[in-house]
Structures are given as C-alpha cells and as structure tokens.
Amino acid sequence: MRFNRLKLTGFKSFVDPTDLIIAEGLTGVVGPNGCGKSNLLEALRWVMGETRAKAMRGSGMDDVIFAGASTRPARNFAEVVLQMDNSERLAPAGFNDSDTVEITRRITRDVGSAYKVGGKDVRARDVQMLFADASTGAHSPALVRQGQISELINAKPKNRRRILEEAAGISGLYQRRHEAELKLKGAESNLLRVDDVIEQLA
C-alpha cells in the first residue's frame, strides 16, 4: 500500500497541524540541521506502532509530545495520521471498503496511546500486524535511520536474519506463531488443572 499523506499535530517539533502530501515517485525531505527531517521519519514509524521510546530518541514515549519552547507552552497530546492508498484493496477485512485507509495514533500525556484504523478504535497489535503483513512497518528495512547501515554491517547473523524476514513480510507470521504458542501453553496448564480436579473427585 502506498503512503498518500502524513498529518501531524503536536508531534515533536511539529507543534502546529502539518499536512504533508506524499506524491507518487521519489520524495526527498531537505532542510537545515535540526529542522525536523528525522522527526518526520519517526512520525511514520510511530504511527505504524513503534513501542520503543529509544527508537524515537526519547527516554519515555511521552517525549514525542511537543515539549514547549521559549514562546510556546508544551502540548498535552500528539497525533499522527497516515493515509494510505487502498485502491488495490490490500487493507485487512473490515477496513477494506474505500480507496484510502487512515491509520491514527494519538498519545495523551500520562495516559498512553490510542489507535484507529478507518475511524474505528483498534489495538496497537492490529496496526502492527497490518504493517507487518504489508512488509512495511516500524521495524521495516524500508525505513533507514541515521547510523543504521553501519549497525547492519556489524550486526550478528541472527539480527541480520530478522531484517531479511521483515523484508520478506513474514514477521507477522512469527508474531502469530508466538501468540498461538502462548495460548497452547495456557490450554495445556488448564488441562493439567482439570486432570487434578477429576482425580480429586474420583
């Protein structure tokens, strides 16, 4: 699915509502040091469900909220909306009835994040799965941050494999397998408890 538009409000240095149209073809972001180029890439990663504050260059997730400047007070929330082209109907069932789909993440100070897809409340996991299956996403190799190439060259083979798996779009399957294994373990321990109860009754 192609990105069409990125809207930011109160996210890092983008305190005022900012609406970026992402046209077809190559998009370049240019500007002086410190003007917010990396913040834009982080907004993309964040709306796709990034949960590591460190990946957002912060110590807590609230650090993505505009922290105030000499002339402006801090904000209480940040919101990023990513609009994607869905003309090929690749969005998950339930969100697949229009030509565009909007993913929204909003964080409120001391409260945490809330997500919406197509205006409906969803869990973080739903958004992460949506992008993992589309082989984009917060950890996608399509988003290359500063210093990442040298990290990749120096990475351990296991970590490098993870990057390849993400590119192949199978990391969503790993996540589902992990969840299925946890459920299986839960069911097995429930069965043991049932056996104990039956033994006591016999």
Ligand code: ATP
């Ligand atoms: P460079 O070219 O040096 O890599 P850049 O254009 O990528 O810079 P960013 O790193 O995206 O710039 O933006 C840094 C700016 O964002 C800094 O001025 C910093 O003060 C500001 N900033 C980051 N987080 C917040 C926040 N929570 N509130 C307000 N401003 C913030």
